[in-house]
Amino acid sequence: MGKIAFLFAGQGSQYPGMGKDLFEEINEVHDFFGIAEAIRPGTLSQMLVGTEEELKRTDNTQPCLFLADIASALALGANGITPDAVAGFSLGEVVALAVSGILSKENAFKLVCKRGALMQEAAEKEKGSMVAVLKMDKGELQELCSEVGVYPVNYNCPGQIVVSGKEDKIEKLKEKLSDKKARFIPLSVGGPFHTPYMKEASEELRKEAKVNMLYNINKPYIPLYSNRTAKPYPVDKEGIIQSFTEQISNSVNWEDTIKNMTEEGIDTFIECGPGKTLTGFVKRIVPQAQTYNVCDLDSLKSVVEELNK
CATH class of the missing domain: 3.40.366.10 (Malonyl-Coenzyme A Acyl Carrier Protein, domain 2)
Structure with missing residues (x-):
């Protein structure tokens, strides 16, 4: 050791x-x-x-x-x-x-x-939430976040990046991720942290x-x-x-x-x-x-x- x-x-x-x-x-x-x-x-x-x-x-x-x-x-x-x-x-x-x-x-x-x-x-003041996105290309996700108006904030490990932002924009991101058949997990937190x-x-x-x-x-x-x-x-x-x-x-x-x-x-x-x-x-x-x-x-x-x- x-x-x-x-x-x-x-x-x-x-x-x-x-x-x-x-x-x-x-x-x-x-x-x-x-x-x-x-x-x-x-x-x-x-x-x-x-x-x-x-x-x-x-x-x-x-x-x-x-x-x-x-x-x-x-x-x-x-x-x-x-x-x-x-x-x-x-x-x-x-x-x-x-x-x-x-x-x-x-x-x-x-x-x-x-x-x-x-x-x-x-x-x-700023109602928001966070979602973990799984197995998506980092560059593609960053581009999508920029388009929607949310932030990739937690670079956890290969294949997992957490995105944070206002609730309505996170919902829009989820829709786009679903369209792309990308996996994501909503997180149990109460705000748009690290943004x-x-x-x-x-x-x-x-x-x-x-x-x-x-x-x-x-x-x-x-x-x-x-x-x-x-x-x-x-x-x-x-x-x-x-x-x-x-x-x-x-x-x-x-x-x-x-x-x-x-x-x-x-x-x-x-x-x-x-x-x-x-x-x-x-x-x-x-x-x-x-x-x-x-x-x-x-x-x-x-x-x-x-x-x-």
Whole structure:
């Protein structure tokens, strides 16, 4: 085994009850969840016993999914497994800010609460949605998006690109894709994320980060790969703020991120949080990579046993 990367899940992977047994059984998780609940009362109820519809709201999804993601990282750390690098998909990048040491866990949670509220506000102003397009030529899809007025935003893996935009235009795109007999999957998200429609949210989050000194931004102690550039975060405060705020209104270059991590010796990827979407992408990008998922006690035990052989 070479180096290990932790990957943090993004919106769309959430479900009621995620992280429940880690919260109940892992002291480090239980303690931090208590801190998070004090910061944003009601979060644990939404996360553990809330409805799917409640969790779909971006201002709820982001704090809850942050906790589910970081719970897996804390549980792994409690069992002696730590990463050599981290990356997070969209919202997951805020979790990576904490695990890389750029922000404390508490301040990263405060940031994700603000991020979720700003993005929810932007989504209510600009009603939109997202759809994953499968096995379509990249150039052809980009041309079609330009014609319809939507944006290819998430370059997930070979053969999968997510498109984002206003609801009426996404519906028009679906019609054209159907005409071309192209496969697509609507995503369980509540807005036109990673598009220029999120510019105001991006700018407001930047103001928040620059003005509020409570965030106490530090240099990362392990590389955090940026969604926007697919390269490690800068180490200066201004560059760090620019990276996590501009991410909201820019594309997620996940395929290039995984390729770049592999080139730096990462050969084992552990997805932290609900679902297996990110490790599925990894297998499509780097078939020889070792991939694992941790979302509950059973998967935690399995991964710990496997990596300690």
